[in-house]
Amino acid sequence: MTGDGAAVVAAVGAVAERIQAERDHLTELDSAIGDADHGGNMARGWAAAAEAARDLDDPDAETVAKTVGKTLMSEVGGASGPLFGGSLVFAAAELDGGVDAETAVAFAETYLEKVEDRGDARVGDQTMVDALTPAVHTFKKSIETDGLPPIEALAKAVDAAERGVAFTVPIRARKGRASYLGWRSVGHQDPGATSALFILEELLAVAAERLGVDAPRADATSPTIPDDDPDAEASDDSDAAPEGD
Amino acid sequence: MKKLINDPDDVVDEMLDGMTATYPDRLRRLPDTQVLVRDDGPVDEKVGIVTGGGSGHEPTHAGYVGDGMLDGAAAGDVFSSPTADEFEALIDACDAGDGVLAVIKNYEGDVMNFETAIELAEMEGVEVESVVVDDDVAVDDSLYTSGRRGVCGTILVHKAAGAKAAAGGDLAEVKRVAEKVVDNVGTMGTALTSCVTPEKGEPTFDLGDDEIELGIGIHGEPGTERTEAMSADAITEELTEAVLDDLDLDEGQEVLTIVNGMGATPQMELFVVNRRLQELLGERGLETYDAWVGDYMTSLDMAGASITVCAVDDELKELFDAPADTPALTTR
Numbered sequence: 001m002t003g004d005g006a007a008v009v010a011a012v013g014a015v016a017e018r019i020q021a022e023r024d025h026l027t028e029l030d031s032a033i034g035d036a037d038h039g040g041n042m043a044r045g046w047a048a049a050a051e052a053a054r055d056l057d058d059p060d061a062e063t064v065a066k067t068v069g070k071t072l073m074s075e076v077g078g079a080s081g082p083l084f085g086g087s088l089v090f091a092a093a094e095l096d097g098g099v100d101a102e103t104a105v106a107f108a109e110t111y112l113e114k115v116e117d118r119g120d121a122r123v124g125d126q127t128m129v130d131a132l133t134p135a136v137h138t139f140k141k142s143i144e145t146d147g148l149p150p151i152e153a154l155a156k157a158v159d160a161a162e163r164g165v166a167f168t169v170p171i172r173a174r175k176g177r178a179s180y181l182g183w184r185s186v187g188h189q190d191p192g193a194t195s196a197l198f199i200l201e202e203l204l205a206v207a208a209e210r211l212g213v214d215a216p217r218a219d220a221t222s223p224t225i226p227d228d229d230p231d232a233e234a235s236d237d238s239d240a241a242p243e244g245d
Numbered sequence: 246m247k248k249l250i251n252d253p254d255d256v257v258d259e260m261l262d263g264m265t266a267t268y269p270d271r272l273r274r275l276p277d278t279q280v281l282v283r284d285d286g287p288v289d290e291k292v293g294i295v296t297g298g299g300s301g302h303e304p305t306h307a308g309y310v311g312d313g314m315l316d317g318a319a320a321g322d323v324f325s326s327p328t329a330d331e332f333e334a335l336i337d338a339c340d341a342g343d344g345v346l347a348v349i350k351n352y353e354g355d356v357m358n359f360e361t362a363i364e365l366a367e368m369e370g371v372e373v374e375s376v377v378v379d380d381d382v383a384v385d386d387s388l389y390t391s392g393r394r395g396v397c398g399t400i401l402v403h404k405a406a407g408a409k410a411a412a413g414g415d416l417a418e419v420k421r422v423a424e425k426v427v428d429n430v431g432t433m434g435t436a437l438t439s440c441v442t443p444e445k446g447e448p449t450f451d452l453g454d455d456e457i458e459l460g461i462g463i464h465g466e467p468g469t470e471r472t473e474a475m476s477a478d479a480i481t482e483e484l485t486e487a488v489l490d491d492l493d494l495d496e497g498q499e500v501l502t503i504v505n506g507m508g509a510t511p512q513m514e515l516f517v518v519n520r521r522l523q524e525l526l527g528e529r530g531l532e533t534y535d536a537w538v539g540d541y542m543t544s545l546d547m548a549g550a551s552i553t554v555c556a557v558d559d560e561l562k563e564l565f566d567a568p569a570d571t572p573a574l575t576t577r
Contacts, residue, residue: 073328079353086364
C-alpha cells in the first residue's frame with residue numbers, strides 16, 4: 001500500500017472509532033433540535049466506511065476517499081449521507097496526484113463547496129458549514145499565504161473549526177430541520193458541525209502520529225457547551241441533517 | 246397497535262418483493278436495491294421518467310411504473326428518502342440514451358440525495374434533468390421541507406411527463422410539461438386520525454376523537470390548524486377554498502381534480518367529498534374537465550383526504566388523456 005492511501009485508511013479508521021465513541025453525545029445534541037438519529041446514523045456509516053477502506057487492495061488516496069464517500073452516501077441516509085459522503089466522492093478527484101499541500105487545499109475547497117451547494121447553506125445558518133468554512137479558509141491561508149507546513153496548517157484548521165462549532169450555539173438555524181424551531185434553535189450546538197470537527201481532529205491526530213510529531217492540539221476532548229435548554233421538547237423536528245420523504 | 250406485518254425492518258423489502266410477485270410481467274427489482282423498474286425497460290428512443298421517496302405512500306411510487314408514466318421508482322424506508330446510490334442505480338437503469346427526467350417531491354432528504362445521484366450520473370455521461378414538485382398550499386416551511394411540500398399533485402406530473410415521453414418528446418419537452426403541471430397544481434389535505442409507522446407502532450401524533458388537522462403533511466407533519474371535527478361539506482369547503490385561493494384561476498378555467506384518500510378512508514367518504522367539491526367549483530365558475538377519486542398518495546393508515554386542483558389547457562388535457570398502463574393508474 002502506498003503511503004498516502006495507507007494514511008487515509010488509518011485516518012478513516014480513527015474517525016470511525018471517534019464517531020462511535022461520541023455516538024451518544026451526537027445523539028444528545030441532535031435530540032435537542034432534531035430526531036436524535038445523527039449519532040447512530042454517522043456511527044453506522046463510518047464503521048461501514050472504515051471496513052470498506054480496509055478491504056481495498058493497495059489503494060491510492062483518491063480511491064480510499066471515493067470509497068469512503070460512496071459508503072457514507074449509502075449507509076448514513078437522510079441528508080447527512082449526501083452532505084458528508086456525496087461531497088467526499090466529488091472532492092476525492094482532487095487527490096488524483098496523491099496528498100500534498102496543494103492537493104489537500106484543493107480537496108478541502110471542493111469539499112466545502114459541495115456541502116454549501118448541496119445543503120444550500122452558508123456561514124451563519126447553524127450547520128456543518130459553520131465548522132468547515134473557518135477550517136478550510138484557515139487551512140488555505142496557512143499554507144498559501146503563511147507558508148506553514150501542512151501539519152501546522154491542519155492544526156490551525158482544527159482550532160478554527162472548534163470556534164466554528166462554538167459559533168453555532170448562539171445563532172439561529174436557517175437550514176436543516178433545526179430551522180423549523182425558529183428562535184428556539186438559538187442556544188443549541190449543531191450536531192453536524194460537531195461531527196465535522198471530530199473528523200478534522202482525527203485527521204490531525206493521524207497525520208501527526210504518522211509524521212512522528214506531537215500535534216499542536218491533538219487531544220480528543222469535545223468542546224461541547226452544555227445544553228440544558230428547557231425548550232428541548234420540540235425534539236421531533238430539526239437536525240443539521242434533515243431527512244426526506 | 247395491530248399491523249399486518251412481520252418484522253418492521255423487513256416491511257419495505259417484503260412489500261417490494263410482493264409487488265414483483267403481483268406484477269411479474271410489469272415490474273422488475275434491480276438486484277441489491279429497493280428500486281423497481283419497468284420489466285421491459287429501458288425503452289428505446291424514449292426519455293426515462295424516474296421518481297422515488299420514502300415508502301408508506303402506496304401506490305406511490307412504484308404503482309405508477311409502466312407504459313405512459315414512470316420507468317422506475319426508488320423506495321426508501323418508511324417516510325425516509327432513498328439514498329443517493331439507490332437513486333443513481335435507478336437513473337442508470339432507466340436511461341436508454343435519450344436522457345432521464347427525475348421527478349422529486351420537495352423534501353430536503355429527497356432533494357439532496359436525488360441531486361447527488363444526478364451529479365454522479367451526469368459524470369457517467371447520462372443526461373439528466375429534474376423537476377421539484379411543491380404543490381401543497383398549506384404551509385411554506387415545515388418539518389422535512391424548505392418551501393412547500395410535494396404531495397398528490399406529483400401524480401399528475403408523472404402522468405404528463407410520462408405521456409410526453411411516450412409520445413416521443415425529447416428531454417427538454419418532457420421537462421417543460423412537467424413544470425407546466427407544477428406551475429398549475431395545488432393540493433391541501435386533512436387528517437382525521439394519525440398514521441402509525443411500522444417502526445414505532447403507535448400514532449405519530451395525537452389527535453383527539455373530536456379533532457382534525459387541516460393542512461396535514463403526508464408524513465403526519467403539522468398543518469395549518471387543528472380544529473374540531475367538521476362535516477364532510479365543511480372540510481371540503483376549507484380545503485377547496487385554500488387551494489383555489491392559491492391558484493387564483495379565471496372564471497371558465499377548466500380543471501382536473503383529485504380527491505385523494507390518505508390510506509384509511511372509505512371510498513364512500515371520498516365520493517361524498519367529491520360531490521361537494523364539484524358543487525364548489527361550479528359556484529366559482531370553474532369547469533371540471535376530469536375528476537379522479539381514489540388512493541393515489543397515501544400516508545400509511547391515516548384517515549383523511551386531500552384535494553388537488555390542476556388548471557388544464559389543451560396540451561395538458563391531451564397528456565392526461567393519453568394511454569397509461571400501470572398497476573395503480575390506467576387510462577385509455
